[in-house]
Amino acid sequence: xxxxxxxxxxxxxxxxxxxxxxxxxxxxxxxxxxxxxxxxxxxxxxxxxxxxxxxxxxxxxxxxxxxxxxxxxxxxxxxxxxxxxxxxxxxxxxxxxxxxxxxxxxxxxxxxxxxxxxxxxxxxxxxxxxxxxxxxxxxxxxxxxxxxxxxxxxxxxxxxxxxxxxxxxxxxxxxxxxxxxxxxxxxxxxxxxxxxxxxxxxxxxxxxxxxxxxxxxxxxxxxxxxxxxxxxxxxxxxxxxxxxxxxxxxxxxxxxxxxxxxxxxxxxxxxxxxxxxxxxxxxxxxxxxxxxxxxxxxxxxxxxxxxxxxxxxxxxxxxxxxxxxxxxxxxxxxxxxxxxxxxxxxxxxxxxxxxxxxxxxxxxxxxxxxxxxxxxxxxxxxxxxxxxxxxxxxxxxxxxxxxxxxxxxxxxxxxxxxxxxxxxxxxxxxxxxxxxxxxxxxxxxxxxxxxxxxxxxxxxxxxxxxxxxxxxxxxxxxxxxxxxxxxxxxxx
Ligand SMILES: [Zn+2]
Ligand SMILES: [Zn+2]
Numbered sequence: 045x046x047x048x049x050x051x052x053x054x055x056x057x058x059x060x061x062x063x064x065x066x067x068x069x070x071x072x073x074x075x076x077x078x079x080x081x082x083x084x085x086x087x088x089x090x091x092x093x094x095x096x097x098x099x100x101x102x103x104x105x106x107x108x109x110x111x112x113x114x115x116x117x118x119x120x121x122x123x124x125x126x127x128x129x130x131x132x133x134x135x136x137x138x139x140x141x142x143x144x145x146x147x148x149x150x151x152x153x154x155x156x157x158x159x160x161x162x163x164x165x166x167x168x169x170x171x172x173x174x175x176x177x178x179x180x181x182x183x184x185x186x187x188x189x190x191x192x193x194x195x196x197x198x199x200x201x202x203x204x205x206x207x208x209x210x211x212x213x214x215x216x217x218x219x220x221x222x223x224x225x226x227x228x229x230x231x232x233x234x235x236x237x238x239x240x241x242x243x244x245x246x247x248x249x250x251x252x253x254x255x256x257x258x259x260x261x262x263x264x265x266x267x268x269x270x271x272x273x274x275x276x277x278x279x280x281x282x283x284x285x286x287x288x289x290x291x292x293x294x295x296x297x298x299x300x301x302x303x304x305x306x307x308x309x310x311x312x313x314x315x316x317x318x319x320x321x322x323x324x325x326x327x328x329x330x331x332x333x334x335x336x337x338x339x340x341x342x343x344x345x346x347x348x349x350x351x352x353x354x355x356x357x358x359x360x361x362x363x364x365x366x367x368x369x370x371x372x373x374x375x376x377x378x379x380x381x382x383x384x385x386x387x388x389x390x391x392x393x394x395x396x397x398x399x400x401x402x403x404x405x406x407x408x409x410x411x412x413x414x415x416x417x418x419x420x421x422x423x424x425x426x427x428x429x430x431x432x433x434x435x436x437x438x439x440x441x442x443x444x445x446x447x448x449x450x451x452x453x454x455x456x457x458x459x460x461x462x463x464x465x466x467x468x469x470x471x472x473x474x475x476x477x478x479x480x481x482x483x484x485x486x487x488x489x490x491x492x493x494x495x496x497x498x499x500x501x502x503x504x505x506x507x508x509x510x511x512x513x514x515x516x517x518x519x520x521x522x523x524x525x526x527x528x529x530x531x532x533x534x535x536x
Contacts, residue, residue, distance in 0.1 A: 246381020
């Protein structure tokens with residue numbers, strides 16, 4: 045984690061965990077080093093921890109680490125000029141003036157609680173602070189958080205206090221903006237651009253309806269069973285609703301998961317933010333919570349890896365921040381939309397394969413065997429779900445705890461992807477064990493959202509890091525794994 049010679053980004057991880065402690069939950073700050081801490085030059089990505097994390101860090105370095113110009117001389121905020129004396133007042137200054145916008149990956153409490161509690165200290169006079177996210181995420185925040193019931197309406201919509209403004213992002217990037225490499229990217233803050241891709245994070249009985257702009261219970265009148273029967277978007281049905289299951293249209297869902305007791309579910313939407321330094325063209329990716337494509341009802345990670353691979357290939361992508369909530373001891377049926385080391389490695393193997401295809405496009409079609417990488421058990425294999433469901437008779441999902449569901453409806457584009465031969469995720473066409481350098485060499489992977497252990501045992505971080513490094517070696521990935529320390533800045 046040493047500072048590289050000319051880093052483009054600095055990332056400060058305010059909240060490295062995914063609970064259960066409320067004061068360490070997910071929140072990061074990102075800035076372009078070229079902007080020198082000018083106002084609006086930092087973007088917060090998720091805000092489970094925000095002010096409390098900034099105050100905690102400042103207190104570790106104040107009042108000693110400050111020079112005559114009131115600039116910090118040490119720590120993650122090194123170089124930042126602080127106008128006040130106390131850590132609290134300086135943290136308020138950072139939130140009001142230096143943080144230009146807040147990006148939210150998904151509306152779970154551990155990613156937005158700090159923002160909700162902190163927002164009253166914003167000042168209407170300096171204009172509303174933008175919160176940028178996918179429409180489904182902002183809909184949830186607007187209707188279920190800043191709704192004058194759970195918390196005051198502090199937004200500038202529907203007669204609110206005007207401290208925040210919702211900036212609805214176009215999934216996959218807004219192609220009306222940017223040219224060439226920056227096509228689809230929009231401004232995140234001074235010096236940084238961003239593009240957001242959606243990913244899946246478990247499933248729920250609530251689904252976002254783009255026309256009404258709110259979430260509805262799946263199976264409500266907004267989504268009557270007949271609509272699924274007739275809609276070209278529908279691919280699988282709950283038999284208790286008198287509907288059908290079509291293996292031909294949903295090859296990735298093993299028949300074993302579509303039982304008569306299951307009801308309709310929708311995939312929970314989370315996000316991956318590509319963040320680009322305008323000055324250098326370097327990029328990082330920050331994922332919200334996500335699940336592996338191999339167990340997902342709506343696998344979408346592969347799209348992120350396809351977008352990332354050319355950036356790894358050209359050396360522009362320096363780091364990925366992704367969750368790894370549990371160690372490998374977790375069973376797939378208890379992941380609840382999260383990752384563990386075997387799945388992190390399997391996902392990164394998909395990226396590695398894409399990078400190898402770019403290095404040698406001709407090799408893509410030669411049916412060569414890729415390195416064996418079972419990652420300790422059959423559930424974490426980077427083989428596609430389709431492959432598993434056909435070739436491995438023992439592949440059965442464990443019954444969910446509360447008899448919940450596996451049926452799902454998928455957008456057309458996904459059905460097309462599933463139907464294409466290419467869906468095979470990491471296909472058996474790419475091999476790289478002798479690649480020099482290994483495909484993800486130079487890429488740093490920072491692990492966030494680890495669920496803290498509150499018992500007397502060793503911290504889960506050690507075990508997770510050990511498992512990740514073992515899988516990465518076995519799969520010949522070449523990337524480095526780190527667990528962020530909030531008291532050290534990360535330079536990329
Ligand atoms: Zn979370
Ligand atoms: Zn979550």
